[in-house]
Amino acid sequence: MDIALEREKEIRRLEEVERKRREDEHRRKELEEKQRKEEDARRLEAEKKRKEEAQRQEAEKKRREDEARAKAARDKQRVAEERRLKEDLERARDQRLKDQLARELGSTTSAARTGTPVAGDAGATAGWVDKIRAKIRGNVVLPPDLPGNPQAVFLVQLLPSGDIVSVRLARSSGNKAVDEAWERAILKSSPLPQPDKREVFQARLELRFSLRDEP
Amino acid sequence: MELTYNRPFFSACRTVERLFRILAICLALLATAAHAQLTIEITGAGGNQIPVAVVPFAGESALTPAISDVIEADLARSGRFRTLYTGPQNLSDTSTVDFAPWRGKNADALVVGGVYPVGGGRFEARFRLYDVPKQAQLGALAFTLTVQQARATAHRIADFVYEKLTGERGVFSTRIAYVVKNGARYQLQIADADGANAQAALSSLEPIISPAWSPDGSRLAYVSFENKKPVVYVHSLASGKRQAVANFRGSNSAPAWSPDGRSLAVVLSREGGSQLFLMNADGSGARRLLSSSAIDTEPFYAPDGQSIYFTSDRGGSPQIYRVAAAGGPVERLTFDGSYNVTPRPSPDGKYLAFVRRDGGRFQVSVMDLASRQVRALTDTGRDESPSFAPNGRMILYATQVSSRGVLAAVSSDGGVKQRLSVPAGDVREPAWGPFLN
Numbered sequence: 001m002d003i004a005l006e007r008e009k010e011i012r013r014l015e016e017v018e019r020k021r022r023e024d025e026h027r028r029k030e031l032e033e034k035q036r037k038e039e040d041a042r043r044l045e046a047e048k049k050r051k052e053e054a055q056r057q058e059a060e061k062k063r064r065e066d067e068a069r070a071k072a073a074r075d076k077q078r079v080a081e082e083r084r085l086k087e088d089l090e091r092a093r094d095q096r097l098k099d100q101l102a103r104e105l106g107s108t109t110s111a112a113r114t115g116t117p118v119a120g121d122a123g124a125t126a127g128w129v130d131k132i133r134a135k136i137r138g139n140v141v142l143p144p145d146l147p148g149n150p151q152a153v154f155l156v157q158l159l160p161s162g163d164i165v166s167v168r169l170a171r172s173s174g175n176k177a178v179d180e181a182w183e184r185a186i187l188k189s190s191p192l193p194q195p196d197k198r199e200v201f202q203a204r205l206e207l208r209f210s211l212r213d214e215p
Numbered sequence: 216m217e218l219t220y221n222r223p224f225f226s227a228c229r230t231v232e233r234l235f236r237i238l239a240i241c242l243a244l245l246a247t248a249a250h251a252q253l254t255i256e257i258t259g260a261g262g263n264q265i266p267v268a269v270v271p272f273a274g275e276s277a278l279t280p281a282i283s284d285v286i287e288a289d290l291a292r293s294g295r296f297r298t299l300y301t302g303p304q305n306l307s308d309t310s311t312v313d314f315a316p317w318r319g320k321n322a323d324a325l326v327v328g329g330v331y332p333v334g335g336g337r338f339e340a341r342f343r344l345y346d347v348p349k350q351a352q353l354g355a356l357a358f359t360l361t362v363q364q365a366r367a368t369a370h371r372i373a374d375f376v377y378e379k380l381t382g383e384r385g386v387f388s389t390r391i392a393y394v395v396k397n398g399a400r401y402q403l404q405i406a407d408a409d410g411a412n413a414q415a416a417l418s419s420l421e422p423i424i425s426p427a428w429s430p431d432g433s434r435l436a437y438v439s440f441e442n443k444k445p446v447v448y449v450h451s452l453a454s455g456k457r458q459a460v461a462n463f464r465g466s467n468s469a470p471a472w473s474p475d476g477r478s479l480a481v482v483l484s485r486e487g488g489s490q491l492f493l494m495n496a497d498g499s500g501a502r503r504l505l506s507s508s509a510i511d512t513e514p515f516y517a518p519d520g521q522s523i524y525f526t527s528d529r530g531g532s533p534q535i536y537r538v539a540a541a542g543g544p545v546e547r548l549t550f551d552g553s554y555n556v557t558p559r560p561s562p563d564g565k566y567l568a569f570v571r572r573d574g575g576r577f578q579v580s581v582m583d584l585a586s587r588q589v590r591a592l593t594d595t596g597r598d599e600s601p602s603f604a605p606n607g608r609m610i611l612y613a614t615q616v617s618s619r620g621v622l623a624a625v626s627s628d629g630g631v632k633q634r635l636s637v638p639a640g641d642v643r644e645p646a647w648g649p650f651l652n
Binding site: 125129132133136137138139140141142143144145147155175176177178180181183184185187188202204205206207208209210211212213 | 252253254255256257258259260261262263264265266295318321323346347348349353378379380381382383563565608626627628630
């Protein structure tokens, strides 16, 4: 038996094994390298995505915060507006109640003639009445020698500015021309004088005209 | 999505709710206001002349006189208007009026109009009367007229304005009668109430006196001396025909119409002395009203026809008396002074105008028949023949300026006096005519 040949065969087999092992090793390394690269690429990609997501989330968060701030500001403003409106209404109502009270007090005292003046309002009312009477009377144009003593009653609506909103003949004198002369005097007197004290203002006046004093 | 859709809906609901609340508050306020109202009593007036602006009528230069000039003069002469200077305005009855500038001038009333040719030498005059403070039209009218009727049309417009603003009829369209002496010639003339547009109804070389208008304005009774003695005639103005209704022995004078136009009161001396008689308007049926030994003259019917005012010297001096038209007891009305003559009751029967001598002056005076208070109206010294305007507002009378007779008028309260522009001559015996319908 050829030992040398056997040995030669064995060496070649061993070499073959070794080569194969090296090839395997190489392939394995290549594969590993490839896998590593792929892994890296995946990781990079993931990282990138994560960053983008973070940015997006950041932007979204900021937007929401902005919105929230704006809404808060709006809400605050609306609340303030509503409060102001409510306060205005309440103030107006209070004023009207006060006016009404003043009027009722004034009329009771003047009607009852108790002689106790209410905080000077009766005086202010009297002063206002005098100013209105003087202005309207100054605008009345009637012949001095009209027969009899014609009398008429007008209802007048006023704005607080004194401007006359409406004039209504409540009781005619029976003489159309005389009624119209009085109506002209009322209209010519617009705006009527304002009272010295705002509280005594009244939006409705009853004007009782007569040509001359009753004897 | 649904939420955002609903939000405006809810807010709309809130708004509506708020509106209702405000409405409720307003209603409540109105309710309280209805209880509380201030009563102000206003007596008297600040003035007695209505400020009125008469704007020149568009196209009125086609007529003479200008219509707006006559209207303005009429209103001013009445004493019850203050006419405002308007200046040229581009305004007519077809304009839309901006009231602000007229309010600024403090005008109560505004008259605008136009004169428009309608062919055949005729015109249409249209006008509108506005209440300035009220910014409303008080009335409007249109007249068709010839060139010759410009003045008459203007008077009618002035009457309309006067009545709308004073509530009483205007007298601008009424006529007056009077006697003019020019040299040796006497003329009975009839003119517009302002003295313009005079026309002679009768000319004579003998005196004409005491013209008296029939209540319907169609006839004049007067006394003419053309037959060398006083005779009462009734003269129909439309036809010019006349009739001697009282031509008795002695003097026939001082005719006065009953308010129904059927009777005349006259003064006849046929039974000796001047005495009051009543007769039918055609001169028939003369019957003596009073028997007295004194002079009774100048009769004038009360407007209700029930009594007759007259002048008599039965008390020793000429004074004014009253007697029932059916006869009966006589009532003396004047006691103050030694000479009160020519009684003329006002159309409403409440006042009596007459001539009173005070010292050496003869003045038109007025008595309030209810209180018998007497007031002198004039400050001239030789007044005679007072005659009430048919609306009772003015009294026309004759007076003298440098010994020439002129006509003057005074408002029944004495506030307004004026001279009538009757052309040259000696003018006397005025009588203011009735309303013409």
